[in-house]
Amino acid sequence: MSQIVLASSNQGKIREIQAILQNQQILPQGQFNISDAEEIGSTFIENAIIKARHAATHSGLPAIADDSGLVVDALNGAPGVISARYAGMGASDQANIDKLLQAIQDVPATQRNARFICVMVYMRHSLDPTPIVTQGVWEGHILPHNIGSNGFGYDPIFWVEAYQCSSAQLPPELKNTISHRAQALQALTRQLTHC
Template sequence: MKVVLATGNKGKLTEFRQLLAELDMDVVPQSDFDIPDAIEDGLSFVENAIIKARHAAKLTGLPAIADDSGLEVDMLNGAPGIYSARFSGENATDEKNNLRLLSLLQEIPEEQRTARFQCLLVMMRNAEDPTPLICQGTWEGRISFAPQGDNGFGYDPLFLIPELGVTSAQLEKTEKNRISHRGQAMGLLLEKLSPQTRT
């Protein structure tokens, strides 16, 4: 089964391929089809994920998987949220986003730096699919005072997992995939796609 992944993010693509390895699926990025990114004008993670999946399915004629993920920081009233990727402005980079987040939390003590990663994962069998599969994963943590670790991408170097005492960027890939927001959402998708749940 060939499935198009509605992202151009290399970090996400690597994670998705690892997470979907147990299924007999050929996962190809939408960049292979030279199609433009969808305009993400939804007001929630799930809206944006559906927009991206429908866009990829429509332009490729294949089933599509899309996710919309982001970081919610309690002291920032849930920001950056759906704007996580462009938190630092039009020419945002991971480094700029992380620096902005640190500057906004500069005076905030450790116990008040609570945050979580959210992942809304959508699979559409075709562009007109009236019942897309929707799976959500949530990963609780805190924002550290400085970046730590070289693995991962996005806010991973700042996302501290208190019970482990390390950031997401300090985890091995297999461990991260097991416990992360994306790993949780993908686990739910795998359950829904398994032969047992289809009968």
């Protein structure tokens, strides 16, 4: 079983990724005392590559990184790449949700289309010129208030039409088969079997 460093300190992401990539030994970057990379990219792809290269450089191992976020049509794609820090550096999930709900308070329910985007990057080593890049997209709508207590981030306000509930109401094992991160990881898993 090969070892791969996961370029994240987000416990929610770590749980989801470990649950999906069961044939790899996933080691969180914190195990190597690697700090979070500075996300200075303007796109999900740029940030995922920055994070994967940072983790591979400091661990000497292959690395996986994702950059993901919520894209809301009525907000011209915000919060986008700054989803985790939408309400400021170190903001809580609820602070980010509150800011988003404030921003769309006058938007009719029928115009609250949104999607979670996840870009996943696998780098064989820090100088890998051809990293594997996959993407997942999960369509939904923004609710007017929190519903549910599972998940993290914007899950309590993300309505999943197919299941008639919020993402935070989905059992984790189901979310791990249909989410944006699950889609990107499933695509990555298929490509890793050919490496």
